[in-house]
Amino acid sequence: MISYLKGIVAGIQNNSGNRYTLTLEVNGIGYDLQIPARLAQQLPDSGGEVQIFTHYQIREEVPLLYGFGSPGERDMFRHLLSVSGVGAALAIALLDTLELPDLVQAIIAGNTQLLIQSPGVGKKTAERLCLELKSKLVEWRKTAGFFVATGGPAPGILEEVQMTLLALGYTANEVSHALHVVSENIGLPKDAYVEEWIKQAISHLSSEYSH
Numbered sequence: 001m002i003s004y005l006k007g008i009v010a011g012i013q014n015n016s017g018n019r020y021t022l023t024l025e026v027n028g029i030g031y032d033l034q035i036p037a038r039l040a041q042q043l044p045d046s047g048g049e050v051q052i053f054t055h056y057q058i059r060e061e062v063p064l065l066y067g068f069g070s071p072g073e074r075d076m077f078r079h080l081l082s083v084s085g086v087g088a089a090l091a092i093a094l095l096d097t098l099e100l101p102d103l104v105q106a107i108i109a110g111n112t113q114l115l116i117q118s119p120g121v122g123k124k125t126a127e128r129l130c131l132e133l134k135s136k137l138v139e140w141r142k143t144a145g146f147f148v149a150t151g152g153p154a155p156g157i158l159e160e161v162q163m164t165l166l167a168l169g170y171t172a173n174e175v176s177h178a179l180h181v182v183s184e185n186i187g188l189p190k191d192a193y194v195e196e197w198i199k200q201a202i203s204h205l206s207s208e209y210s211h
Helices: 037-043 071-081 088-097 100-109 121-142 155-167 171-187 194-210
Strands: 002-017 019-026 027-037 049-059 062-068
Touching: 002 027, 019 037, 019 121, 027 049, 037 071, 037 155, 049 071, 062 071, 062 088, 071 088, 071 100, 071 121, 088 100, 100 121, 100 171, 155 171, 155 194, 171 194
Parallel strands: 027 062
Antiparallel strands: 002 019, 002 049, 019 027, 049 062
């Protein structure tokens, strides 16, 4: 119904927990959009002009607008909603926990351990996401206009590296970002030892925290 809105940021409100509402003024009309926390942190202060891609939903006869920073995130949100047992809050939590390419790759690869790092996502939900969306996302990824980063450890050791870093208390998003940085900046071979990937990732994350 509404593909996107372009307007002025009138305000961003943190309702409860990690739920954010963006009030966007478009031609003198204020629209309230439910947005991911990640987007809330990226938006300019009140008065800045932005383009927000939207999803319109009616729940219990109440119309709701959800807003996203890119068409890819909006479309991924719709894919997630198509899975039985996944509602809007859970879909937004997944998009907040992992960058879009990492989320798509985790589902395609059946990496449930990474998916359950998202608040509210249990093992059964993660398995259902992989089962119901894998083939859809393989096709969608080809035409969605983005590419999954090729950097990072080889698939055979990726999960072990991720699990070790998660166990140390880093978030799923921090882990994914660190592995891409290590791959691109240091040029660590994909099949390097697990210990070397972990060592380099911790080194990068430690320097990030010290700034």
